[in-house]
Every structure is written in C-alpha cells, then in structure tokens.
Amino acid sequence: MERNPVTELREKIDMDRLPSHIAIIMDGNGRWAKKRLLPRTAGHREGMKRVIDIVQVASELNIKYLSLYAFSTENWKRPKEEIDGLMKLLVEYIRIELDRIHRNNIKIQTMGDLSKIPEFARKEIKRAIDTTQNNTKMVLNIGLNYGGRDEIIRGIKSLLEDIRMGKINIEEVDEGSFKNYLYTKDIPDPDLLIRPSGELRISNFMLYQIAYTEFWFSDILWPDFKEEHLYMAIIDYQRRNRRFGGI
Ligand code: IPE
Ligand code: IPE
Ligand code: MG
Numbered sequence: 348m349e350r351n352p353v354t355e356l357r358e359k360i361d362m363d364r365l366p367s368h369i370a371i372i373m374d375g376n377g378r379w380a381k382k383r384l385l386p387r388t389a390g391h392r393e394g395m396k397r398v399i400d401i402v403q404v405a406s407e408l409n410i411k412y413l414s415l416y417a418f419s420t421e422n423w424k425r426p427k428e429e430i431d432g433l434m435k436l437l438v439e440y441i442r443i444e445l446d447r448i449h450r451n452n453i454k455i456q457t458m459g460d461l462s463k464i465p466e467f468a469r470k471e472i473k474r475a476i477d478t479t480q481n482n483t484k485m486v487l488n489i490g491l492n493y494g495g496r497d498e499i500i501r502g503i504k505s506l507l508e509d510i511r512m513g514k515i516n517i518e519e520v521d522e523g524s525f526k527n528y529l530y531t532k533d534i535p536d537p538d539l540l541i542r543p544s545g546e547l548r549i550s551n552f553m554l555y556q557i558a559y560t561e562f563w564f565s566d567i568l569w570p571d572f573k574e575e576h577l578y579m580a581i582i583d584y585q586r587r588n589r590r591f592g593g594i
Pocket of ligand 3: 374375
C-alpha cells in the first residue's frame with residue numbers, strides 16, 4: 348500500500364511530548380492574494396479556511412491551548428474596507444464553525460480589547476464565548492484588537508487600582524500574582540510560536556508570555572499553511588532542548 352507522506356509526518360510526532368500551548372501569528376494573507384491578482388480580502392477568506400483546518404487538526408492532536416493572532420492593535424491602521432472585511436469574516440467564521448467547535452468540546456476565548464470591535468461582530472464573539480464556556484477539550488484563544496504592550500499596560504493599571512483599593516500589597520506583586528492581570532491568566536505560556544509568511548518578528552504578540560517559547564518561522568503564507576506544516580513545526584520543537592536558563 349502506498350504511504351501518505353502527511354500520515355508519515357504525523358507518525359513522527361511524539362504524542363507524549365506535545366506542546367501544550369501553540370500560538371500562531373497568522374500572516375501573509377495579503378501577499379497570497381496579491382500573487383493571484385486578487386483583492387486582499389480574498390486572501391483573508393482563504394486564511395479563514397486555514398483557521399478551520401488547523402483548529403480541527405490541533406484538537407485531533409490533543410493540543411490543549413491554541414492561540415491565534417487574528418487582529419492586532421496596530422491593524423486599525425489599515426483601510427476601512429479591509430477592516431470591515433475582516434470583521435465580517437470573523438462573524439462568518441463563527442456562524443459556519445460554532446456548532447462544530449462546540450460539538451468538539453472546544454472553548455473559545457479571546458484576548459484584546461473587544462470594546463473597539465464593531466457591535467455586530469462583538470455580539471457573535473460573545474455568543475461563541477458563552478456557548479462554549481464549559482468546554483474542556485481545547486482552548487481556542489483568539490487575539491482580537493490584541494497587542495502585547497497594550498495588555499501589559501492594562502495589567503499594570505488594573506494592578507495599581509487593586510493596590511490603591513488595598514486588594515493586594517506591593518510586596519505581593521511577583522510573576523505569579525502579576526499573571527492574573529493578563530488576558531492569559533487562565534492559560535500557560537506558549538510552548539511553541541509559529542509565524543508563517545517569511546517575516547522574522549513578533550509584531551507585538553504575547554510579549555510577556557513568550558519569555559521561554561520556542562519559535563518556528565516559515566516562508567509559507569498563511570493561506571497555504573497545511574496540516575503538514577503544523578506537524579513539521581511540532582517535530583522541530585520536539586528536537587529542541589529547552590533549558591529555561593538551566594544547564
Ligand atoms: C494577516 O495577513 C492577517 C491580518 C493581519 C489580519 P496580512 O493581511 O498581514 O497579509 P500580508 O502580511 O499583507 O501578506
Ligand atoms: C501580525 O501581522 C498581526 C496578525 C497576524 C493579526 P501584521 O501583518 O499586522 O504584522 P506586521 O505589520 O507585518 O509586523
Ligand atoms: Mg502581514
């Protein structure tokens with residue numbers, strides 16, 4: 348029988364040493380569309396299909412936390428039509444996928460300031476969060492109007508407020524207690540961060556949380572990102588020696 352190369356790759360993964368938390372900067376939609384002389388929104392639409400695929404694959408692999416960067420605090424600089432298109436796609440994604448996500452016992456969470464997200468999209472996001480709040484198989488954590496610096500500053504402000512109210516003493520502020528002031532208070536730091544599209548930067552993603560995260564960069568554009576690329580990233584990750592400052 349002929350062997351399927353994707354299956355062969357998947358079988359190379361050590362299921363006992365999976366990363367618990369994978370984070371992905373989903374980049375390259377615009378360039379994917381440009382190469383095909385299509386509008387940028389067509390790239391975002393294709394990118395949304397990859398979100399559907401990768402959520403499925405990650406959950407089948409038993410990944411516990413998947414963080415996806417969907418819209419940054421800097422992405423408001425883009426033309427209004429592109430932003431509107433992205434918000435509409437987000438709604439479309441939830442309408443298409445929420446049933447399946449819920450059936451697969453996946454919990455949807457977001458990080459970022461949702462108050463700036465247009466009402467029509469915020470309503471759908473809230474519905475997705477409420478519907479899936481008790482699910483336990485995997486957390487799908489979506490960065491929406493998310494910025495790492497914004498997250499840290501918000502955390503500091505709310506910490507200062509708690510100090511002023513006497514809820515916490517300055518002496519009690521440490522890495523353990525500060526974590527509670529971040530969007531990710533309930534989830535562990537990413538073990539593996541994947542950035543496709545050829546850019547070798549972090550673009551303000553999870554700045555506080557990636558202190559000891561392993562990075563996997565690739566030239567693949569997000570709309571071309573397939574399950575085998577996720578497997579390659581995990582296999583690479585499993586070859587690394589994580590020392591966390593030790594020997
Ligand atoms: C990522 O693709 C999607 C978002 C940032 C929302 P881009 O739109 O950044 O695609 P490129 O980087 O222009 O190719
Ligand atoms: C990062 O991609 C943000 C998201 C994927 C949502 P960008 O395309 O905005 O990042 P830069 O501008 O190339 O750094
Ligand atoms: Mg980009």
